Amino acid sequence: MRLKYLLSVLLAAGLSTAAFANPYETTLKNGLRIIVKEDHRAPTAVQMVWYRIGSTDEVDGASGVAHVLEHMMFKGTPKVGPGEFNKRVAAAGGRDNAFTSRDYTAYFQQVPKEKLDDVMALEADRMRHLNVDAKEFAQEIKVVMEERRMRTDDEPQSKLFEQMNAVAFQAHPYRRPIIGWMNDLETMTAADAKAWYDTWYVPNNAYVVITGDVDHKEVFALAEKYYGPLEGRALPPRKQQIEPAQEGTRQLTVKAPAELPVLIMGYKAPVLRDIEKDSDPYALEMLASILDGHDAARFNKKLVREDKVALSAGVDYDATARGPGMIYLHGTPSEGKTVGDLEAALRAEIARVQKDGISEQELKRAKAQLIAGQVYKLDSMFGQAMEIGQIEAVGLPYQKLDRMIEKLQKVTADDVQAVAQKYFNDDTLTIGRLDPQPLDGKPRRPAVATRH
Amino acid sequence: MKRLLTVAIALLVSQAALAGIKIEHWMTPSGARVLFVESRVLPMLDLRVDFAAGSMFDPEGKSGLAALTRGTLDLGAGKFDENAIAEQLADIGASLGGGADTDRAGISLRTLSAPDKREPALAILNSVLHAPRFDAAIFAREKARTIASLKEAMTRPDSIAGKAFWAAMYPNHPYGHQATPESIAALSRNDLVAFHARYYNAANANITLVGDLSRADAERIAEAIAAGLPKGKAATLPDAPRLPDWSHVNIPHPASQSHIYIGLPAIERGNPDYFPLLVGNYTLGGGGFVSRLMKEVRDKRGYAYSVYSYFAPLKQTGPFQIGLQTKRSQARDALKVTREVLTGFLKDGPTEEELAAAKANLTGSFPLRLDSNKKILENVANIGFYGLPLDYLDQYRAKVEAVTTDDIRQAFARRVRPENLITVTVAAD
Numbered sequence: 001m002r003l004k005y006l007l008s009v010l011l012a013a014g015l016s017t018a019a020f021a022n023p024y025e026t027t028l029k030n031g032l033r034i035i036v037k038e039d040h041r042a043p044t045a046v047q048m049v050w051y052r053i054g055s056t057d058e059v060d061g062a063s064g065v066a067h068v069l070e071h072m073m074f075k076g077t078p079k080v081g082p083g084e085f086n087k088r089v090a091a092a093g094g095r096d097n098a099f100t101s102r103d104y105t106a107y108f109q110q111v112p113k114e115k116l117d118d119v120m121a122l123e124a125d126r127m128r129h130l131n132v133d134a135k136e137f138a139q140e141i142k143v144v145m146e147e148r149r150m151r152t153d154d155e156p157q158s159k160l161f162e163q164m165n166a167v168a169f170q171a172h173p174y175r176r177p178i179i180g181w182m183n184d185l186e187t188m189t190a191a192d193a194k195a196w197y198d199t200w201y202v203p204n205n206a207y208v209v210i211t212g213d214v215d216h217k218e219v220f221a222l223a224e225k226y227y228g229p230l231e232g233r234a235l236p237p238r239k240q241q242i243e244p245a246q247e248g249t250r251q252l253t254v255k256a257p258a259e260l261p262v263l264i265m266g267y268k269a270p271v272l273r274d275i276e277k278d279s280d281p282y283a284l285e286m287l288a289s290i291l292d293g294h295d296a297a298r299f300n301k302k303l304v305r306e307d308k309v310a311l312s313a314g315v316d317y318d319a320t321a322r323g324p325g326m327i328y329l330h331g332t333p334s335e336g337k338t339v340g341d342l343e344a345a346l347r348a349e350i351a352r353v354q355k356d357g358i359s360e361q362e363l364k365r366a367k368a369q370l371i372a373g374q375v376y377k378l379d380s381m382f383g384q385a386m387e388i389g390q391i392e393a394v395g396l397p398y399q400k401l402d403r404m405i406e407k408l409q410k411v412t413a414d415d416v417q418a419v420a421q422k423y424f425n426d427d428t429l430t431i432g433r434l435d436p437q438p439l440d441g442k443p444r445r446p447a448v449a450t451r452h
Numbered sequence: 453m454k455r456l457l458t459v460a461i462a463l464l465v466s467q468a469a470l471a472g473i474k475i476e477h478w479m480t481p482s483g484a485r486v487l488f489v490e491s492r493v494l495p496m497l498d499l500r501v502d503f504a505a506g507s508m509f510d511p512e513g514k515s516g517l518a519a520l521t522r523g524t525l526d527l528g529a530g531k532f533d534e535n536a537i538a539e540q541l542a543d544i545g546a547s548l549g550g551g552a553d554t555d556r557a558g559i560s561l562r563t564l565s566a567p568d569k570r571e572p573a574l575a576i577l578n579s580v581l582h583a584p585r586f587d588a589a590i591f592a593r594e595k596a597r598t599i600a601s602l603k604e605a606m607t608r609p610d611s612i613a614g615k616a617f618w619a620a621m622y623p624n625h626p627y628g629h630q631a632t633p634e635s636i637a638a639l640s641r642n643d644l645v646a647f648h649a650r651y652y653n654a655a656n657a658n659i660t661l662v663g664d665l666s667r668a669d670a671e672r673i674a675e676a677i678a679a680g681l682p683k684g685k686a687a688t689l690p691d692a693p694r695l696p697d698w699s700h701v702n703i704p705h706p707a708s709q710s711h712i713y714i715g716l717p718a719i720e721r722g723n724p725d726y727f728p729l730l731v732g733n734y735t736l737g738g739g740g741f742v743s744r745l746m747k748e749v750r751d752k753r754g755y756a757y758s759v760y761s762y763f764a765p766l767k768q769t770g771p772f773q774i775g776l777q778t779k780r781s782q783a784r785d786a787l788k789v790t791r792e793v794l795t796g797f798l799k800d801g802p803t804e805e806e807l808a809a810a811k812a813n814l815t816g817s818f819p820l821r822l823d824s825n826k827k828i829l830e831n832v833a834n835i836g837f838y839g840l841p842l843d844y845l846d847q848y849r850a851k852v853e854a855v856t857t858d859d860i861r862q863a864f865a866r867r868v869r870p871e872n873l874i875t876v877t878v879a880a881d
Contacts, residue, residue, distance in 0.1 A: 041493050042823035074741070083751060086741035091809060093816015095740065112819050142754025149709045150757055150777050154609060257706050259604040294547075296538030304597075305534065305590075311597050335600055365542045372545020372564055378494050379824045439607055439706055 023388065023398070024216035026223070030232035031204030034223045035388055035398065036216040039381055045116045045212030046385045048108040049123045050393055052207075053200040055178040056102045056323055057238065062192055064180015067100040068144055069196045073107065074098075075136040077129040082136055085122055092118050100178055103322040104393035110382060113213045117222055120208075124226035127206065130197055137190035145186075148179045156256035160264060160434045167252045168266050168430040172243040174323045204232040207392060211385040243268075243324050250430045258436035260311070263339040264330045265346060268428035269317065271325035275400045275407065281319040282407050283415040284327060284423065288317040289366035290358050290416065291349065298349055298362075299331075309337050309345045320394045327423065339433050350424045357417035367409055374405060473822055475832055475842050476667060482654040484678035487836040488670045489662045489828055497570055497663035498829045500550060500560035501581060501677060502837045504687035505651035507554050508626040508767070514643060516598065516631025521644045522552040524594050525559065528587045530579035537576055546573040548580070554627055555767045556837055557651070560829075565664035574673060581652065582680035586644050599633045610777075613711040613878040616701050620874045621717055621771055625693040653684020658836040662829045693717045693769045695872040705879035710783035711775075713876045714790065718772035718867045721765045721838040725863045727851045729763050729772075732860035734810035735802040736794070737761025737774060742809070748793050749776060755786040761794075767838070772868055783880035798868060801861035815849040 023037035055066050076082040089096040094111035096119075109119040152158045162177045169175035180188075208227070210219055246268060272281040291298045292315040296305075299313040313331035329350075333342040377383050388398040476488045507518045526548050527534040541547055546563035559580065563573035605611040615630045622628025659674045695717060719725055730738070737745035737760050749759040759776040774794065778786040802810065822828055822845070835844050 042819060044819050044823045083741070083747070087809070090739060090742045090813045091816075093813055093818070093820070095817065095820065110820055112816055115816070139751065139754040143750055143757055146709070146755070146778060147757035149779065154707045154709055257607055259607045260600060294538050294542040296535040296542070301535055305593070308593060308596075311600050332600075335596060365539065368545045369542050372569075375494060375496055375545075375564060376562065379496070379826055381823060436607075 024220075026220050028203065028224060028228050030228070030230055031202075032223070032227050032230070032232075033207040034220060034227075035207060035209045035392075036214065036219045037209075037211040037384055037388065038214060038216060039211055039378075039384065040213045042381075043113050043213050044110065044381065045113045045210060045214050046108060046110050046381050047116060047119050047123065048106055048209045048385045048389050049127070050207050050209065050389045051105045051201060052103075052205050052393065053105055054101050054103045054322075055176060055180075056173045057200070058173060058176065060176075061184060062188065063176040063184045064144070064148075064178070065188060065192055065196050066105055067179055068141065068185070068188060069193050070098050070100045070105050070107075071140050071144055072132055072137065072193050072197070073126055073130060075133060075140065076131050077125050078131065079125055079129070080122065082131075082133070085126065088122060089119060094119060101393075102174055102178060104389075106389055106393075108382075108385070116210070116212070116214060116219070120222050120226050123208070124230060127201060127203060127227070128230045130201070132190050132194040132197060134190040137193060141185060141188060144179070145182065148182060148185065152177065152179060153182075156254070156258045156434055156436070157262055159256055160254045160262055160432050163252055163254050164264055164266055164430060164432040167250050167432070168246075168268075168326060169243055169324070172241050172323055174243075199236060202233045202235070203227060203230045205235055207389075209385045209389045209392075211381045211388075241323075246428045246430075249426050251433075252430070253433045253435050255435045255437050257439045258434060260332045261339050261436055262330065262332055262432075262434035263342050263346075264328055264432040265343065266326045266328045266430045266432070267424055269325045269327040269423050271321045271394075272319045272396065272404075275396060275403055279407075279411075279415065280419050280422070281325075282404075283411050283419040284317055285319050285408060286363065286366050286411045287353065287358075287416045287420060288315045288327070289369065290362045291315045291353075293366055293369055299346075302349060303331065303342075303345050307345065308334050309341055310334060313342070313346065320391060320396065322394050343431070350420060353417060353420040354424070358413050360413060363411070363413050363416065370405065370408055472846055473828055473832070475835070475845075476670075477836075477842055478671070478674075480654065480659075480675050480678035482675075482678045482681070482683055484654040484657040484659055484674065484681070485836055486659045486661070486670070486674040486678075487832050487842075488660075488665075488667065488674075489832055490665060490667065490670075491662055491825055491828070492664050494825065495565045495664050496562065496825065497565045497661065497665055498560065498562050498825050499577070499659070499661045499663075499673070500558050500829060500833055501577075502556045502558040502658045502660070502833055503652050503656050504555065504767070504837075505557040505647070505656065506552050507629070507631075508690065509647075509651060509687055510626060510629060510631075513635065514639060515629045515635040516602075517639055517643055517647050518557060519552045519631065520594065520598060520636065520639060521647045522550070522557040522559075523598070524586055524591055524644060525584045525648075526580045527590050527594065528585040529576075530583040530585075532576060532579055534587075534590060537580070541573065541576060544569040544572055546576075548577070558833070574676070578676060578680055581677060584648065586641055586648070588641055591641050591644065595636055595639065598631075599636050602631060602633050602636065609705045609707040609709070609711045609878045612703055612705065613713055613876050616703060616878070617713040617715065617773075617874065617876040618771075620699060620701050620876060621696055621715065622693050623696055625717075625768070626690055627693060627717075627766070627768070649682070650684075651687055652681060654678045654681045655684045655686045657681060658833065660829060660833040660836055662825050662832065689768060695869070696874055698871050698873055700875040700877070702880060703876070703878045707879040708780060709777045710780045710786075710880040711777050711876075711878045712783065712787055712790070712880070713773060713775050714794070714873060715771050715773035716868065716872045716874055717769040718763055719765045720769050721767060722840055723765065725867060726763070726765055728855050728859040728863035729867060731807070731810050731814060731852055731855040732797075732802060732864055733761055733763055733772075734814060735806040736797045739810065739813060744793050744797065745774065745776075745790065748789055749786060753786075753789065755779075755782060755789065759790070780879050780881045783877055787875070787877065787880075794868075795870070798864055798870070801857050801864065804857060807855070807857050807860070811852055811855070814852045818849055
């Protein structure tokens with residue numbers, strides 16, 4: 001009864017958009033795809049330009065160049081001077097930024113709808129006409145090094161995660177950090193950034209996602225006007241890189257100034273390649289939700305609340321990626337407990353699923369959250385554009401997003417138990433531990449006792 | 453079928469009414485203030501209840517009490533134990549959120565609006581608000597977790613800098629008091645019960661609702677929330693903060709980057725100086741990538757990834773703050789440039805051209821502040837909690853437009869006096 005009602009709500013929400021065949025799509029002659037999702041709730045619009053290029057496409061010695069180029073994209077073209085891009089977006093009442101991942105690089109502007117025209121012109125201009133000026137580069141590379149210090153070097157958990165990936169992957173480029181190794185940043189030149197841009201920034205390696213209070217036909221016409229004249233060019237072949245099978249547990253330790261230890265256990269896991277034929281990634285997603293989807297999900301309930309072995313414990317799994325996947329268990333032990341205690345507790349929770357499976361109620365709960373999430377996501381225009389952009393970035397069609405939800409709804413308790421048995425295998429496990437160090441190198445003062 | 457029609461019709465109605473946000477306002481019979489925005493497009497409801505129960509009301513020597521009270525509130529209430537709360541909310545796709553800051557403690561609910569989801573979600577919310585258990589074993593556990601996370605925070609350069617900055621800005625006011633492992637260790641369950649009894653009452657509550665709801669339902673829901681609370685009395689504020697004398701606090705740390713904060717207590721909510729300060733600060737360090745600080749510190753010299761300034765008006769005089777992080781060996785140089793930018797701005801204010809750019813962005817971006825239920829909820833809850841005029845959002849653009857360069861210079865001269873500026877550096881060579 002409950003589920004049936006939920007489905008009718010979902011259907012209703014879907015129908016109000018489906019009636020207009022939303023989203024709409026066209027492809028320009030130069031190969032650039034334009035995807036428009038109309039959403040007339042508020043007089044604003046979001047433009048996102050996605051390039052199918054990320055840190056995974058870099059080579060050794062040039063790690064971080066995808067991200068450095070993202071910074072350089074704000075440094076001007078023959079028509080638009082350095083810093084002028086941000087100035088014009090700001091003058092239009094807009095907000096803009098960009099982000100680089102392993103798999104893609106994306107740029108976005110949120111603007112009042114009347115200003116979409118302006119920001120489309122700006123993005124089209126820098127798609128093919130960027131100046132990579134050596135003087136600008138010399139300043140900006142310093143900014144990126146500061147960003148690395150802030151995000152990684154002084155963040156013990158980020159550092160641990162960076163090292164984890166460098167150990168878990170040996171051949172696949174996912175072993176390199178997106179922001180790049182500091183030494184690679186130090187030796188990078190403007191010419192490296194320019195070569196990256198010239199190779200990969202072409203309309204046939206990009207797609208534009210626009211959501212908001214817009215008419216798709218008008219947007220298509222603007223796209224033709226601004227992006228249409230840009231020339232496409234053949235891309236260099238990309239060789240598939242396959243990580244060799246891992247044959248035994250790997251372990252690493254990172255020492256850093258901190259108070260609390262951290263444990264990460266990462267297992268190799270599949271990602272979605274075929275929305276129809278694959279089934280394990282869906283079951284792994286439901287497993288992650290059952291272990292860590294809400295405050296009384298298994299990890300928090302058992303490890304934090306009941307046994308008090310952990311201050312926090314969680315699961316990270318992303319079913320979509322261009323490269324290989326992993327599922328991570330992570331946590332921080334409580335005072336008086338060790339990372340060894342926590343590791344044993346995390347293993348015991350996985351063993352419990354492997355042996356006894358999960359309850360129908362737990363599965364139903366995870367599915368109810370999923371369905372509600374489909375309604376809540378419509379509250380954010382930016383979120384809707386992100387969803388389309390991200391799924392396309394890994395080579396899956398956004399038209400199948402609803403189908404993915406259906407497939408998740410079909411996961412059974414047996415499926416969840418089966419993936420728990422299949423993928424939590426010590427031979428593909430990498431264990432990372434953060435070993436906290438005192439700030440001044442001296443022994444710590446005695447801990448404050450907790451009164452009960 | 454009926455449901456489908458409602459959704460379809462609602463869609464048309466709301467699309468015709470985009471001009472402004474219509475805020476309805478009333479007091480419940482028991483004295484709680486209610487603000488309501490009907491938004492029928494999506495079948496969902498966002499609701500929050502804010503109490504003047506933030507850390508500024510921590511009694512002397514009991515820093516961290518407000519936060520721990522709020523943190524323990526939804527860990528068992530009425531007939532629901534802590535797991536039942538989380539499980540039953542998840543079963544209907546609803547979630548509770550919120551937390552405590554300096555001024556307020558809030559609890560928010562997001563739920564689907566269909567009555568068979570909404571009503572059970574509200575029943576849990578009401579239990580949490582009206583009958584928190586403050587179970588002794590759970591309290592002990594949360595205390596231990598809080599102490600551990602405070603100890604961790606005391607190793608992080610950004611947290612160390614932030615705590616030192618507030619302590620130096622507010623030496624004689626609760627805004628400057630920080631929870632410590634010791635202050636948390638000294639708290640008892642009775643402290644939580646007493647704090648809850650004093651501050652979680654109707655006279656001290658603001659209820660905000662946004663979403664797929666009729667006025668009649670909104671009234672009924674708000675009254676159910678308020679009626680279950682003690683009538684109580686509104687919180688009384690401590691004496692206003694006094695301005696500190698200029699000082700520079702330097703704290704050693706092994707980090708690779710230095711964290712730098714500059715600022716002082718500057719302005720409270722609702723003060724008319726806010727608009728000149730807001731518009732002026734856009735040019736100084738508020739306008740994202742186009743501010744003077746960004747230009748001088750980041751673009752020209754590559755000193756920092758992030759550099760900003762802002763005014764954070766609070767119930768009582770809230771801070772003006774500049775922040776940046778830079779390689780520790782160049783901390784002095786970065787600090788010097790930052791101070792020069794500030795001094796130059798205090799002396800001359802923005803140019804007419806800069807003022808025009810600030811206004812264009814602040815007024816032009818206004819629709820972006822209100823384009824989701826989540827954002828509307830946040831804005832409207834602020835209006836309610838801080839007692840801002842109900843037409844605050846309608847007046848916003850006109851108030852920004854009215855600001856002149858003279859207004860900005862004068863407001864900065866009144867509010868940002870160099871002799872009262874606090875500087876904190878952590879990990880600077």
